[in-house]
Amino acid sequence: MPGKSSKGPRQPLLGAPLDALDPYLPDNGNLGYRISRYDLELEYKVSPNRLAGIATLTATSFIHLRRFTLDLASSMSVSRVTIDGKRARHSHRNRKLTITPESPIPPGGALTIVIRYSGSPRPIRGPWGEVGWEELTDGALCANQPNGAGSWFPCDDHPNAKAPYRFSITTDSPYFALANGVLESKRSRAAQTTWVYQQVEPMATYLASVQIGMYKKKTLATKPVPVEAVLPPRLMRNLEVDFGRQIEMVEAFVEMFGPYPFPVYTVVITDDELDIPIEAQSFSIFGANHCDGSRHAERLVAHELAHQWFGNSVTLTRWRDIWLHEGFACYAEWLWSQRSGGRSAAEWARIYYDKLAAHPVRATLADPGPRHMFDDWVYKRGALTLHALRLSIGDGNFFALLRRWTDKYRYGSATTEDFIALAANYSTMSLGPLWDEWLFTAALPAFPGPS
Known part of the structure; x- marks a missing residue:
């Protein structure tokens, strides 16, 4: 469980959190260890919907760990697993990646797990519909709540298992790639661009997200809270109507709920229509139908913004x-x-x-x-x-x-x-x-x- 001090950033305590599965989703989450950092290197080809990834997970064991599991969809194929640089045996079935270290990990032992994987990501089907990585007409989005994170990266998919993230996303240069946190670098080489984001504040797996599309970025405010919009150029003309009061909304919620908890807030508007908006840590995702020039979705704009305090930070x-x-x-x-x-x-x-x-x-x-x-x-x-x-x-x-x-x-x-x-x-x-x-x-x- 997190510590009780209210001073400074709240970090997960390794070795002490609740090491239990959630009875609502007993097939998700994993026992015996806690991940303290995710480093995801992703390469995505839009047209064939092909994802290749290298996930580097920093973790600490709670117990004498002879083997352990991670959540990863069966649509992803794992080619290699190492622990602290040494090959580790693995098996992958029923959305669980089981890893056996060369030698058991003692209680309190630190380990660096590197997983190479690839496949054609698709949503995970469940009682709440399809969640996870989803293809758009020209791009992709991630909507993981509550158990879809494993559709695109190996993880401990439990809401209490929060950690910082680094995302490196390489995709074809015409596309805009967004992930949680702050853009650290952007580098184009030949026909591809690599976008690197750092999400420093601890994040639950279901809030991790990548958005890829033919988007342009527009700055709505630079202070006190930087606010941005990422959307198709054709929808720019409606942005001022449907999201015109976004800045006032941020100011009102800061007054009511306390300081905005992240360095930036971004609104993503896809070129496709979406049934409902989706929250992710540091940004929210809306469909083209929520930006039609009528301002009919303003209550949803407020709802998703409020989740940055209630759901994403707390x-x-x-x-x-x-x-x-x-x-x-x-x-x-x-x-x-x-x-x-x-x-x-x-x-x-x-x-x-x-x-x-x-x-x-x-x-x-x-x-x-x-x-x-x-x-x-x-x-x-x-x-x-x-x-x-x-x-x-x-x-x-x-x-x-x-x-x-x-x-x-x-x-x-x-x-x-x-x-x-x-x-x-x-x-x-x-x-x-x-x-x-x-x-x-x-x-x-x-x-x-x-x-």
């Missing part, structure tokens, strides 16, 4: 706590609506309360179940829970709590119990009844506020 420790991401991002939509002159948060609460009341569910918000964790009711009931809390403790305490939450667990992982414990410091009365009603009881409580 990440759930286990998937059952998904409301800590989606409920907070949904409530940010309502807060932005009110700030920008639209309906108030109280009005949105009433609208969505009535919708939830018309379609009751049998699961609790604190444990919705793996098949239902991305259902819309989780988002809306999560937002209503925050609205109920806000009414209970008052605006001053509520926003102070949110800023403390994003500071205390910055770059780390947290649970519902952590939020409950922190919220207790901002209330003069017991919040137990509120949590019992909104988090741990399936039945919808009474509407929070005047009828």
Whole structure:
């Protein structure tokens, strides 16, 4: 688990985190070690959808490690594995790469794992649809949530297993390549360009992402938070309409939630239409249908931006706590609506309360179940829970709590119990009844506020 100090960047502690699988995704994640850094060298050919990679993983063992596993899709073929420069035996089946070191690794032992692999990446199919690496009409995107990271690189695919990353992406020169973090270098040679990005702040595997397309970059702001847009030239004319209030939105959320947690924020707009936008650490991905000159998707623009605080910087420790991401991002939509002159948060609460009341569910918000964790009711009931809390403790305490939450667990992982414990410091009365009603009881409580 991350340390408790709130000073400076929060780094994962090796040797101490929860070494357990997530019951919502028991086939993902791996035991016995923790990865402290990913270095991914990727070469991608767009037209044949061909990816070749060298993944260098720095890790530390928890136990006497005779062998260990990584998550990697069967569409990827592994040609060579070394540990500390020595060949290691490996097998690859059922989306698990099993590696056997030449000699067992002692508890606390450091190891550098280098994996050469290649293949034609494709999404991983599951209860939530297809997630992972996806071909576009002319390019590619990565949308890993919750278990798609292994579709394109070997990893410990668990939300609590955060680490820094370095991405080196080589692709044909007409294409723009984006990855998480800050662009460190860009070098063109012959008909190819290599883009190198450093993601210093620890990141969950599901938030790792590469975007490739015929894009141009436009700078929207340079300070206090650098904001950029990466999109097809044909959509530039709509950018000012659909994302024209992006800077105001960033400023509002910094005021409400605390300092923006990363060096830059980028909006990616693909040339294809997308059913829903997608968050990644330090950027968000939208489809061409979200940039059509109508501003109809502005609530989604707010939602994805809010995830940089709630989900990307402060990440759930286990998937059952998904409301800590989606409920907070949904409530940010309502807060932005009110700030920008639209309906108030109280009005949105009433609208969505009535919708939830018309379609009751049998699961609790604190444990919705793996098949239902991305259902819309989780988002809306999560937002209503925050609205109920806000009414209970008052605006001053509520926003102070949110800023403390994003500071205390910055770059780390947290649970519902952590939020409950922190919220207790901002209330003069017991919040137990509120949590019992909104988090741990399936039945919808009474509407929070005047009828």
